[in-house]
C-alpha cells in the first residue's frame with residue numbers, strides 16, 4: 001500500500017512530542033512495558049547512537065533509501081531527515097487499539113491535522129535546559145553532539161508547545177518520573193474508557 005491509514009473507530013495513535021531529551025522515548029518504553037502498546041518505528045538518515053538497532057529504535061536510512069519511502073510526514077531536524085511511513089503506522093495498529101510514536105513538534109502538528117481526534121498528543125516539557133543536557137549526557141550522548149543539538153533551532157523551537165497544538169495536546173512536566181507515570185496511567189485509563 002502506498003498511502004493512507006486504516007484505523008478502526010476506537011483506535012488511537014499516541015503522539016509523544018517535545019524537545020530532545022525531555023523523555024519521549026522513556027514514556028514510549030513505559031507504554032510498551034506497562035500496557036503492551038507497540039511503537040511506530042520511524043525512519044532517519046542520522047547515524048545510530050551506541051546501542052541503537054535498526055528496526056528497533058529507527059529504520060536507519062541513507063539519502064537514497066529515504067527518498068523511496070512512502071511517508072505520512074517528514075522533517076529536517078538538526079541536519080538529518082526523519083519520517084514516519086504509512087507501512088510503519090499500519091503495522092503497529094494491525095493488532096492493537098493503541099500505538100505510540102515519537103515526533104518533533106512539526107510532525108505532531110501534521111498528525112493532529114491528518115488524524116484529528118484519533119491522535120492523542122502528549123507534549124513533554126522540562127523547564128531547566130541544564131537538566132535536559134545532563135539527561136542526554138547520562139544517556140551516553142557525546143558532549144559535542146549534545147552541545148550542537150542544544151543550539152539547534154529545532155530543539156529551541158520544541159521547548160514550548162506550538163500554537164497549532166494548543167487545545168489539542170496534554171502537557172506533562174517530566175520532572176519527577178513517578179508523577180509522569182501517574183499522568184500517563186490516567187491518560188491510558190481515559191482513552192480505554194472513551
Ligand SMILES: Nc1ncnc2c1ncn2[C@@H]1O[C@H](COP(=O)(O)OP(=O)(O)OP(=O)(O)O)[C@@H](O)[C@H]1O
Nearest residue numbers: 019020021022023024025026135139174175176177
Ligand atoms: N523524569 C525523569 N527524570 C530523570 N531522568 C529522566 C526522566 N525522564 C527521562 N529521563 C532520562 O533522560 C534521558 C533522555 O530521555 P529520552 O531518551 O527518553 O528523551 P527523548 O525526548 O526521547 O530524547 P531525543 O528526542 O533526543 O531522542 C534518558 O537517559 C532518560 O532515562
Ligand SMILES: Nc1nc2c(ncn2[C@@H]2O[C@H](COP(=O)(O)O)[C@@H](O)[C@H]2O)c(=O)[nH]1
Nearest residue numbers: 042043075077082083084102103104106107
Ligand atoms: N516529524 C518527525 N520527527 C521525528 C521522527 N522520528 C523522530 N523524530 C523526532 O526527531 C527528533 C530527533 O530525534 P533523535 O532520535 O535524533 O534525538 C526528536 O524530536 C524525535 O522526536 C519522524 O518520523 N517524524
